[in-house]
Amino acid sequence: MAIDSLQSALPPDPPDFGPREFPAALVNVTNRCNLKCTHCFIYRDANPNASIDKMDDATMLHQLEVLRDRHGIKSMLFMGGEPMVRRKLVLAAMSLFEDSSIATNGTYGIPSTPGRLVSVSLDGPSEENDAIRGQGVFERVEQAVRGRDREDGTIVMLQMAITKENSPSIERFVDVVADWPVDGVAFTFYVPRKGECSGQAWETNQERDEVVERVIALKEAYPDLVRANVATLRLMKSDQCGAYVGDRCAFKAMLPLYVGDGGVFERTFCCYGNDVDCNRCGAYAVFNAVRHRGRGSTPGPTTPVSD
Ligand SMILES: C[S@@+](CC[C@H](N)C(=O)[O-])C[C@H]1O[C@@H](n2cnc3c(N)ncnc32)[C@H](O)[C@@H]1O
Numbered sequence: 689m690a691i692d693s694l695q696s697a698l699p700p701d702p703p704d705f706g707p708r709e710f711p712a713a714l715v716n717v718t719n720r721c722n723l724k725c726t727h728c729f730i731y732r733d734a735n736p737n738a739s740i741d742k743m744d745d746a747t748m749l750h751q752l753e754v755l756r757d758r759h760g761i762k763s764m765l766f767m768g769g770e771p772m773v774r775r776k777l778v779l780a781a782m783s784l785f786e787d788s789s790i791a792t793n794g795t796y797g798i799p800s801t802p803g804r805l806v807s808v809s810l811d812g813p814s815e816e817n818d819a820i821r822g823q824g825v826f827e828r829v830e831q832a833v834r835g836r837d838r839e840d841g842t843i844v845m846l847q848m849a850i851t852k853e854n855s856p857s858i859e860r861f862v863d864v865v866a867d868w869p870v871d872g873v874a875f876t877f878y879v880p881r882k883g884e885c886s887g888q889a890w891e892t893n894q895e896r897d898e899v900v901e902r903v904i905a906l907k908e909a910y911p912d913l914v915r916a917n918v919a920t921l922r923l924m925k926s927d928q929c930g931a932y933v934g935d936r937c938a939f940k941a942m943l944p945l946y947v948g949d950g951g952v953f954e955r956t957f958c959c960y961g962n963d964v965d966c967n968r969c970g971a972y973a974v975f976n977a978v979r980h981r982g983r984g985s986t987p988g989p990t991t992p993v994s995d
């Protein structure tokens with residue numbers, strides 16, 4: 689076969705994202721999802737979110753490998769949509785990186801990834817969770833978490849995205865999951881759209897402060913179970929948070945990869961979409977990365993569920 693035709697048989701290389709090193713990256717392996725959570729940014733208009741897979745497995749594996757080598761990516765977070773709708777691809781791609789983790793809705797079971805982090809989303813106790821994630825989802829996820837092999841070495845954490853709506857339930861949530869076989873419970877806060885005025889978004893960060901204080905109290909009450917850092921939570925209070933968002937967002941040191949309409953990787957403005965309101969950003973990981981940066985370590989997308 690001529691060299692030209694051999695080359696055209698190889699998957700295409702990814703676009704040029706410049707010469708910069710990105711020790712941490714995240715990839716939305718698909719926009720498909722079996723749930724339609726009310727708070728989810730995936731369904732926002734400004735995202736490249738037509739619900740189909742626009743890049744096949746071989747191309748994605750090749751492109752992730754090339755990007756790893758170009759940008760020195762050490763840690764990769766596999767997200768979606770629901771990444772477990774492409775389980776085989778995700779498990780294969782995880783082996784490309786020194787450190788990788790998965791954020792999943794847990795409805796396809798908990799993947800076994802020894803030594804790696806699987807973050808399972810639940811947004812409150814049964815009733816509050818199901819109002820956001822859909823009827824029966826809490827029970828399915830509980831069964832999956834309780835049914836997994838705890839000895840397989842996978843690090844499993846629960847993650848609740850706190851909105852104004854589900855915020856009254858955070859203490860009950862921790863009570864309910866306290867005896868589950870997990871390595872911790874993490875919290876992050878809602879990231880609204882610009883101008884959003886909804887039941888889920890706090891109008892001001894001052895209003896959100898009392899919930900941040902309640903997460904601090906939970907950390908103090910359940911120091912081993914609640915995976916949050918009090919110093920990070922204090923950075924999220926209204927008197928401080930403005931200094932760490934927008935142009936100064938620590939996530940700018942990270943590469944968020946989406947598959948755009950043309951079937952090629954695109955870098956979005958933010959991993960929460962293109963039309964976010966940075967001034968009301970509730971991403972715990974952004975603030976946690978500031979604290980880690982202060983200590984000379986790398987901000988990473990896996991920090992949402994670590995303290
Ligand atoms: C987009 S989901 C993708 C992975 C998987 N489908 C899941 O639900 O975990 C990743 C995380 O983002 C959170 N999330 C979605 N929309 C959000 C928003 N507007 N603000 C804050 N967190 C959000 C979800 O609750 C979930 O924990």
Ligand code: SF4
Pocket residue numbers: 721722723724725728729730768769770793
């Ligand atoms: S399961 Fe995840 S991706 Fe799917 S709608 Fe819910 S938050 Fe969004």
Ligand code: SF4
Pocket residue numbers: 879932933934937938939957958959960964965966967969970971974
């Ligand atoms: S909304 Fe996105 S870009 Fe803005 S501060 Fe938060 S994570 Fe960073």
